[in-house]
Amino acid sequence: MRKSRFTGCFLISIVVVAAFILQTAWAQVANTGSVLGTVMDCTGAAVPGVSITLRNRENNLTYKTLTDEAGEFRFPTATAGSYELTAERDGFKKVVHSADHISKTGKWG
Numbered sequence: 001m002r003k004s005r006f007t008g009c010f011l012i013s014i015v016v017v018a019a020f021i022l023q024t025a026w027a028q029v030a031n032t033g034s035v036l037g038t039v040m041d042c043t044g045a046a047v048p049g050v051s052i053t054l055r056n057r058e059n060n061l062t063y064k065t066l067t068d069e070a071g072e073f074r075f076p077t078a079t080a081g082s083y084e085l086t087a088e089r090d091g092f093k094k095v096v097h098s099a100d101h102i103s104k105t106g107k108w109g
Contacts, residue, residue, distance in 0.1 A: 035075040039067050039087055046071030050089045057082040057098075 035054060039047045050067040054075050063075045080101070087095045 032077045032079050035078050035083075035085070037073050037085075039071045039073070041092075047089065047092070050087050050092075053086045053088075054078060055084045055086070057084055 037052070039050045039052070041047050046067075046069070048067055048069045048071060050071070050073075052065050052067060052073045054063040055061070056079065058081050061079075063078065065073050065075065067073045082101055083099045085097045085099075
């Protein structure tokens with residue numbers, strides 16, 4: 001969580017859904033899960049229209065989305081691995097969160 005005195009700040013809540021499937025019948029989605037989050041400003045208000053990028057640091061695979069009216073975002077099919085999540089919007093300081101490993105247990109970090 002980073003704050004900027006000059007341009008505003010983002011507070012990002014990140015949840016990794018432990019939806020990693022280990023059954024062979026589901027091989028096409030094996031080892032994937034969801035990354036969900038909410039972006040708020042320093043006052044706790046939701047921030048819509050924030051550009052969110054989730055980049056796998058191991059293979060450089062990148063997912064992009066925008067926050068909705070409630071400040072929420074979702075990446076429904078992220079594979080287990082090491083990630084960097086970036087939030088950007090005009091008028092706010094860029095925020096980058098890193099996770100050394102998103103695992104099948106649903107942990108970010």
